[in-house]
Amino acid sequence: MSTSPPVLTPPLLTEEGGRVREVSVPPLAPRVTSGSLADIPFTNAEQAPDEPAVSRRNPDGTWWDMPARDFAAEVLAMAKGLIALGLRPGDRLAIMSRTTYEWTLTDFAAWAAGLITVPVYPTSSASQARHILQDSRARACFVEDVEQSRMLSAERGNLPALDHLWQFSTGAVGHVVDAGRELPAALVAERRAHLGPHTIATLIYTSGTTGPPKGCVLTHGNFFAEVDNAIELLHPVFRSETSQEASTLLFLPLSHVFGRMVAIGCLRARVRLGHAPSVRTEDLLADLAGFRPTFLLGIPYVLEKIYHTGRATAERRGRAASFDRGARIAQRYGEAVEAAEHGFGGGPGLGLRAARGLYDALIYRRIRAALGGRCRYVICGGSPLGHRLAAFFEGAGVTVFEGYGLTETTAATTATPPLKPRLGTVGWPVPGTALRIADDGEVLIKGEHVFRGYWDARSERAVPHLDADGWMPTGDLGALDSEGYLSITGRKKDLIITSGGKNLAPAPLEDWLRAHPLVSQCLVVGDNRPYVAALVTLEPDGLAHWRRMHKKEHLGPAELIEDADLLRNLQQAVDEANSQVSRAESIRRFTVLPRDFTEEDGHLTPSLKLRRAAIVRDFADEIDRLYAP
Known part of the structure; x- marks a missing residue:
């Protein structure tokens, strides 16, 4: 670099x-033609052994730096344990945890053992986690806490491929390390030597806004192309130009590709990395x-x-x-x-x-x-x-x-x-x-x-997802300006066509409304309807502040969503959003729902995207009232 x-x-x-x-x-950045992500900790330990690789939080809230040589040693010890416990090259290992040091350690140790990692959102329900573990045929899974362990233990009968279920909070890392103490380090080096840019690194399952999540097959080369070019492009971010060393505290889920890519990029660029599990x-x-x-x-x-x-x-x-x-x-x-x-x-x-x-x-x-x-x-x-x-x-x-x-x-x-x-x-x-x-x-x-494509469980390979000319369709709608800057205008499948024939993407209106301190979520509706309307939910912190400032703490939830002052403030927010679009695209009516959209109710994906079909189904009566005479 x-x-x-x-x-x-x-x-x-x-x-x-x-x-x-x-x-x-x-x-x-030049294209990587050999090696894998598994090499990063060992390369850092060889070239910069004393530089901080990750920072760990002490119980008193202070932080201490782990040098590259120590991180590589922990990766090696855990990789030896995974091999000793019978995991073979290409086996899938799932990780279900918040953003912790153990997550990143396990990711790199699994790669060093020749495995494929499979993230599972820590908030996933039993059925969501079961689908991912079944589809990927994971042979092992790490969970963070006892609740997740109990949930997956109850599903073991539906997961015949799952041989190991380990819990971070009860010393799983130590258990795995102990299992491999007698194995020579050469076994790990041999596993790493068989990996290359085209080897599968991970299966990351999509949010599943319209159906069951699909496993995206990402290779070591995919990550190298992404992080190496991002590091070079965002030079002032990853290469501090002041006396302060570049560093980041990661709090977004490592089960999401965004957080995962930055964690890998930090280790690749030797940027001090910390983990914050609680948001x-x-x-x-x-x-x-x-x-x-x-x-x-x-x-x-x-x-x-x-x-x-x-x-x-x-x-x-x-x-x-x-x-x-x-x-x-x-x-x-x-x-x-x-x-x-x-x-x-x-x-x-x-x-x-x-x-x-x-x-x-x-x-x-x-x-x-x-x-x-x-x-x-x-x-x-x-x-x-x-x-x-x-x-x-x-x-x-x-x-x-x-x-x-x-x-x-x-x-x-x-x-x-x-x-x-x-x-x-x-x-x-x-x-x-x-x-x-x-x-x-x-x-x-x-x-x-x-x-490479979507994971096919039967053949255990990727099914390509490119058009005849080699382009990957995204499902997103966008436009390029005269200098090549991209603007995203919405999702293709989310397009609303009113009964008057007006086509519109709901995302810009929803994004604008969600920026208001009183609004948590917003769903714009109007497909086959005479005009555009919206379902709105309230943001708890913003609402609590509004109640204090307007001296309305005495109002109950049912009274609050019908309060004239609150509705007036929300109407102002809707008017601001409407100023960004044409009259035919503007929100004519809205209703405030008594509860928020949640993942538990099936209205949000683990990455907090709206499940539109489920919301429209469950709030059909409220939507009908928006169009009542």
Whole structure:
């Protein structure tokens, strides 16, 4: 890997009919032709034995660094144990746990033993976990705690291939290590020698918004293509240009490809990596304050929550107007920076810089403190952040690199290029990637990071998922601007066609509404209906703050969702969202539901995507009332 900033090559654009239909960016990193992810800990131990590989949290909240040589030794010891316990090359090993050190250790140890890892969301139900373990024919599974162990123990009769079920919290790692103490290290070296870029590294199961989850077959080469180019592209993130070493605290699930890719990228780039298993606000804030990362991996919800929490705190102190002025200054500053980097202006003027300096002490420093105090970059994905918040965080001193990707593309397939942001878009293709917009607006992808195909349990191989020209259809709708920046406008299967024949994608409206502090979830409806309407659920923290400020703590849930002041505030949010679309696409009516959409009720996937069909089915009466005369 290079240590100097890369020279970004402008995208190659192909126009058809007066608009950009295709864009590609050449790779920044050389293609890996031998070896596997299993080699990373051992290469680090050989080349930089004393550099921190991971950081571990002490019970008192402080952190200690584990050097590369020690991490490699733990990987080796665990890999020997897995071999001693009878696991053969190509066997599948499942991991069901929150984001912990043991997760990453097991991942690399399994690879070093020649195994294929299979993530299972820690919040999965028995039926969801059973499906993944059955479909992958996993021979072993690690779980985090006793509840997960009991759940899967009750399913053992349905899992004939599962020979081992181990629990991290009762010393599973030590048990496995003990089993392999007498084995020579050469056995692990032999297993690693048989791996290559084309070897399957993992099966990651999709969220299953419309049916049972499918296993995406990702190779070691897929991950190398993804992380090596991402490291080079996001040079200021992974290669600290200050005296502060680059570091990140990972709190997103490692069962999701986004978190997994960054964890691998950190070890590949020798970036100090920590794990935060709890995402409860107070726990996460304490971990961030103790670890003090220089960059974070997040989803829009996290940044929205930080923004809304900051404003709610200001409102409680009687300083809401000051916060709002500061927010406007930050947005203007971020927009001026963007314009200058594209050659459209001279950047923030003297007055704007002075105003930003004033509000930095009053507001922005508190925002950065919530991220640990040293965080200057956030890699954000999952759904669009939106121009307003992206500009605000840039003005507050935190650059957000937005991206877009799928499990099938080993996480990011586009990213905001450094020093060339286009706020509100998901950036350019990651180097080594080509994008095309099909005639119907679907985004198509090519690149070395594109998966091998979907897992077929009967043949135990991947079934390719490419069209006749070698493009992978994503199911997402998008558009390319004149410089090759991609905007995602919705899901192809989610398109709503009103009875008047108007086609619209619900995602932009839903994303805009979810950015409001009172809104938790939103589902836009209107298929075969005369107009567009919405189901809205309330965000607990935002609602609690609203009740305090409006002195409505006495209202019960049924009274609250019919409260005129609350509905008026929500209508203002709907009006703001409607201002982004045409009259025919705007939300005419909405209803507030008495409960949130949850994974337990079958309304959300483990990655918090809406299961639209299930919601429409379960709230059919509420939807019908939205269209009653």
